[in-house]
Amino acid sequence: MDKRATKRTFKSGFVTIVGRPNVGKSTLLNHIVGQKVAIMSNKPQTTRNKITAVHTTEEGQIIFLDTPGIHKPKSKLGDYMVNVAINTLNEVDLILFVVDVTEERGPGEEFIIERLKHVKTPVFLVLNKIDKVHPEALLPIIDDYRQRFDFKQIIPISALEGNNTGALVQAIFDEMQEGPMYYPADQVTDHPERFIIAELIREKVLHLTREEVPHSIAVTVEEMKRGEDGRTVYIYAAIYAERDSQKGILIGKKGEMLKEIGRRARMDIERLLGDKVFLEIWIKVKKDWRNQERMLRNFGFYDEE
Incomplete structure (x- = not known):
């Protein structure tokens, strides 16, 4: 048997995380990476810069871009934060659109969905904070979002509790193509x-x-x-x-x-x-x-x- 045929393919790719402020994007990122690379707070607009975090396994390497929450800007800083988030949509292999299932879909989600309609990048809808609602409450939420956009996958999680985050990571790897290791295996962020x-x-x-x-x-x-x-x-x-x-x-x-x-x-x-x-x-x-x-x-x- 040719040993090369049994060699596991190493996958890699870039993933951006978008969503309204305070939906748990940074909490999810820190949980996957295993340490704090993005600050967490219960106040909106915590993340100001595009945070690059790296998750490496034997299967491959995922480079995450955690972006500022997309919101209606009230200053030049706000303009910058929103532009950073929107510009990443065309720079990556996969988009994670994170929403808070404890809140109804509103203008903020609609703003993001309308922008997603103009990119060719596949999108996963990540329903966060499922630990705070009854499982039966998820079905109408899923149906509601399915009517608004053709998501590649819809994955319910609790970033805080770690519920189903492993399945999310595996789904991301399944979407990735064969590629190089961009960062050393022990590196978790490119920020100094x-x-x-x-x-x-x-x-x-x-x-x-x-x-x-x-x-x-x-x-x-x-x-x-x-x-x-x-x-x-x-x-x-x-x-x-x-x-x-x-x-x-x-x-x-x-x-x-x-x-x-x-x-x-x-x-x-x-x-x-x-x-x-x-x-x-x-x-x-x-x-x-x-x-x-x-x-x-x-x-x-x-x-x-």
Whole structure:
């Protein structure tokens, strides 16, 4: 027997995850990859950049693009976020359209479906949060979406609980063609450590603050260096707010809010790096930065031409 005939084909491909804000896209991505590469929050519009995450098995390699939630933009930053999400639809081998089964289909889903009608890429409808509804409630939801678009597959899951996510991953592999290993098997993201660290800090602000504050901040890692002992990483980061009042909220009474942001972020960063971390955070004010293209470029939201 020819041994080459029994050799397993290695598959690879690019998959984008789209959906309205707060439907669980980042939770799904982190669950599949097995660690946090995209920040999670119960607040909408958590993801701002196109996050590349890599899932590698013996069968193949899936490169995921987790995009900002598609929403009606209210600023230049919002315009950028929506354009990033829409532009990925023509760049990939498969689209995962994630919806929240606890909410009725609305204008946000219709906006996405209309754009899906203009691409040739196959689309899986992923019904998320099935742990929150009775199984019988899924049938009318499935029928409703089938009438709106010809999905290649419809797969119910719970990203938070991990229900049926294995079946989703296998369905993705089944759709993939033979291809190369684009990234080393142990790599889970193409973003540098500084980006992930800044996102972990921003996640803590999302968790601890309310109303406009979480969406009015950007985080940059200004300096990152290893100490002389070789075991401690010193990180100096800045949180940029739009108004002085937001700066006051972020610092908190007697600095307690900033201390808590730093404490929670440091714990996650130490898990990420596997080292002891010294983290110092400053709060800076850049008025109306979300509508200033120069500031958006400085914060890495626009690719350089």
